[in-house]
Amino acid sequence: MRILIDGMGGDNAPQEIVKGAVEAAATIDEEIVILGDEEAIRKELKKNKYKGDRITVVPTTEVITMHDAPVKAIRQKKDSSMVRGLSMLKDGTGDLFISAGNTGALIVGARLLLGRIRGIDRPALASVYPDMKTMNPCLLVDAGASSESKAQNLLEYGLMGSIYVEKVWDRENPRVGLVNLGEEESKGTSMTKDAYHRLKNSGLNFIGNVEGRDVPKGVCDVIVCDGFVGNVILKLTEGVAMSIFKLVKASIMENFKTKIGGVFLKSQLTKMKSDFDYEEYGAAPVLGVNGPVMKMHGSSTATAVKSAVIRGIPYAKEGVVDIIRQEMLNVELEEEDYE
Amino acid sequence: MRILIDGMGGDNAPQEIVKGAVEAAATIDEEIVILGDEEAIRKELKKNKYKGDRITVVPTTEVITMHDAPVKAIRQKKDSSMVRGLSMLKDGTGDLFISAGNTGALIVGARLLLGRIRGIDRPALASVYPDMKTMNPCLLVDAGASSESKAQNLLEYGLMGSIYVEKVWDRENPRVGLVNLGEEESKGTSMTKDAYHRLKNSGLNFIGNVEGRDVPKGVCDVIVCDGFVGNVILKLTEGVAMSIFKLVKASIMENFKTKIGGVFLKSQLTKMKSDFDYEEYGAAPVLGVNGPVMKMHGSSTATAVKSAVIRGIPYAKEGVVDIIRQEMLNVELEEEDYE
Numbered sequence: 001m002r003i004l005i006d007g008m009g010g011d012n013a014p015q016e017i018v019k020g021a022v023e024a025a026a027t028i029d030e031e032i033v034i035l036g037d038e039e040a041i042r043k044e045l046k047k048n049k050y051k052g053d054r055i056t057v058v059p060t061t062e063v064i065t066m067h068d069a070p071v072k073a074i075r076q077k078k079d080s081s082m083v084r085g086l087s088m089l090k091d092g093t094g095d096l097f098i099s100a101g102n103t104g105a106l107i108v109g110a111r112l113l114l115g116r117i118r119g120i121d122r123p124a125l126a127s128v129y130p131d132m133k134t135m136n137p138c139l140l141v142d143a144g145a146s147s148e149s150k151a152q153n154l155l156e157y158g159l160m161g162s163i164y165v166e167k168v169w170d171r172e173n174p175r176v177g178l179v180n181l182g183e184e185e186s187k188g189t190s191m192t193k194d195a196y197h198r199l200k201n202s203g204l205n206f207i208g209n210v211e212g213r214d215v216p217k218g219v220c221d222v223i224v225c226d227g228f229v230g231n232v233i234l235k236l237t238e239g240v241a242m243s244i245f246k247l248v249k250a251s252i253m254e255n256f257k258t259k260i261g262g263v264f265l266k267s268q269l270t271k272m273k274s275d276f277d278y279e280e281y282g283a284a285p286v287l288g289v290n291g292p293v294m295k296m297h298g299s300s301t302a303t304a305v306k307s308a309v310i311r312g313i314p315y316a317k318e319g320v321v322d323i324i325r326q327e328m329l330n331v332e333l334e335e336e337d338y339e
Numbered sequence: 340m341r342i343l344i345d346g347m348g349g350d351n352a353p354q355e356i357v358k359g360a361v362e363a364a365a366t367i368d369e370e371i372v373i374l375g376d377e378e379a380i381r382k383e384l385k386k387n388k389y390k391g392d393r394i395t396v397v398p399t400t401e402v403i404t405m406h407d408a409p410v411k412a413i414r415q416k417k418d419s420s421m422v423r424g425l426s427m428l429k430d431g432t433g434d435l436f437i438s439a440g441n442t443g444a445l446i447v448g449a450r451l452l453l454g455r456i457r458g459i460d461r462p463a464l465a466s467v468y469p470d471m472k473t474m475n476p477c478l479l480v481d482a483g484a485s486s487e488s489k490a491q492n493l494l495e496y497g498l499m500g501s502i503y504v505e506k507v508w509d510r511e512n513p514r515v516g517l518v519n520l521g522e523e524e525s526k527g528t529s530m531t532k533d534a535y536h537r538l539k540n541s542g543l544n545f546i547g548n549v550e551g552r553d554v555p556k557g558v559c560d561v562i563v564c565d566g567f568v569g570n571v572i573l574k575l576t577e578g579v580a581m582s583i584f585k586l587v588k589a590s591i592m593e594n595f596k597t598k599i600g601g602v603f604l605k606s607q608l609t610k611m612k613s614d615f616d617y618e619e620y621g622a623a624p625v626l627g628v629n630g631p632v633m634k635m636h637g638s639s640t641a642t643a644v645k646s647a648v649i650r651g652i653p654y655a656k657e658g659v660v661d662i663i664r665q666e667m668l669n670v671e672l673e674e675e676d677y678e
Contacts, residue, residue, distance in 0.1 A: 147527060
């Protein structure tokens with residue numbers, strides 16, 4: 001298996017990307033291909049004392065930046081690390097593509113270059129959501145690939161998320177929940193009511209509506225919502241958590257007595273903060289396109305890159321894309337049965 | 340001025356309601372009318388040793404419960420404390436109505452019995468949102484009165500929220516922000532883009548889009564969003580905050596050393612938790628109906644009731660409803676100018 005890594009994506013490229021790839025290579029048997037500025041990448045490989053032969057470099061001359069407009073960037077920067085990586089995934093010279101680059105461009109690129117899986121109306125970006133009760137994260141779909149979703153899209157998110165969590169995270173019969181105003185079936189917009197109905201009749205392990213207050217409490221393995229709500233959930237969770245950590249810190253710094261208290265608690269509080277750290281969870285999948293593509297956080301460090309590479313392997317190895325493809329054919333056949 | 344209080348609404352009625360009313364009466368000059376089961380209310384007044392003459396009781400025989408369907412309850416339970424209170428507000432025998440009862444019924448009742456302000460398409464329920472940076476709360480509109488809002492509704496929310504915050508919270512030229520996927524004007528759904536345009540041209544102090552991560556950081560005084568998103572924001576904030584407090588508590592209880600740390604920090608952490616307490620902020624207004632109606636949290640204690648009464652007075656006294664009414668007439672005149 002050959003893992004393709006975008007060497008030029010994210011705030012810390014190529015330094016942290018290469019460092020993370022080297023660290024990953026030390027623990028896995030897969031080949032790793034880093035795409036990007038050859039000189040810069042070789043320099044980093046040297047800096048990290050990499051002497052093996054399982055990491056290779058594919059030189060590219062262009063870079064898609066965070067400020068590039070997605071569609072234009074994918075169409076015009078043909079020799080960018082992102083476009084080249086996606087193309088290698090498409091032609092089979094790579095099995096998994098991971099990038100910390102421009103999210104919009106990655107989604108558009110995956111859709112344009114790999115194509116949607118037949119039957120999937122809208123590919124989705126998933127995100128790993130920290131569960132603050134059991135500390136087992138769950139998968140939130142959609143994290144913002146679309147801002148206006150229809151009920152059928154939400155069904156697809158549930159279906160794809162469920163397959164991913166089962167195969168990649170190795171959780172049996174994942175529980176799927178729908179973000180809504182209230183727990184009752186009758187709650188919500190006409191769209192969420194329709195989505196409820198579709199999810200309920202889908203054969204998935206649908207546990208029903210999940211209210212905002214239960215989202216962080218690990219009540220399900222896959223959280224389904226439209227991309228607008230998903231974006232608000234992810235960013236608000238980060239905002240609230242960081243604000244509270246700042247308040248705790250300020251409480252500790254308040255006076256001599258509280259500072260002593262802080263010393264006694266330091267290691268626990270540091271551990272707690274690291275539980276919220278997305279770095280350990282690896283990257284999040286783009287779902288619904290013809291190939292396993294993963295998105296790392298833009299500010300990923302070497303540790304995050306290493307996790308992303310190692311934890312991303314089953315996305316390709318377990319054939320998740322094929323399973324989704326097959327599942328969508330079954331859905332289509334069932335629909336024909338009804339006609 | 341005469342303040343009408345629903346003596347039968349909420350989890351702790353009538354005990355905490357009456358106790359809070361008695362505490363409020365000790366600090367304000369206004370008359371207070373408590374509506375509900377006369378015997379039960381008089382018993383509580385006696386228990387709280389109330390001997391004044393500024394609290395009176397209006398006996399009612401029916402109660403709208405949390406489980407009642409809103410429209411049916413308002414139509415059928417004519418002698419409920421809620422319907423009677425709203426009717427007194429309408430006929431001018433009261434100036435402000437406060438309830439901790441069934442939220443849906445209160446909104447429906449306000450709309451049916453008082454009527455919408457001319458020009459307002461959808462009345463909104465506001466909510467006091469804790470600001471975790473400056474500790475000055477802001478007002479979130481809509482908190483869930485409608486689950487499907489149009490761009491024009493969001494403009495109305497901004498307008499009404501701005502007037503309320505200026506007059507009731509005494510903040511000059513309140514900053515209004517729109518919850519969205521990103522900061523740029525071009526982000527979001529077709530609806531939020533349209534709302535952005537309307538808010539920008541409204542004459543309000545519109546600061547633009549606010550992302551989820553900035554919602555808790557006090558970047559604006561009025562947070563505008565549709566009711567679905569508002570509901571998710573409020574409940575998720577509560578869920579994340581409570582989950583983190585539990586984790587902090589568990590960290591403290593972990594071993595002997597951390598327990599000592601906890602002792603040193605106890606008063607600070609307790610204070611911090613109370614900053615998140617909605618009780619001190621008073622109640623939240625129903626906006627866009629012909630009369631000042633306020634909703635208290637269902638689990639309000641006497642302290643919350645006291646705050647709600649005292650902090651609610653300017654909603655009536657400053658003529659907020661009249662100002663909104665006048666503002667909507669101006670909007671209408673301006674629109675005619677364009678024609």
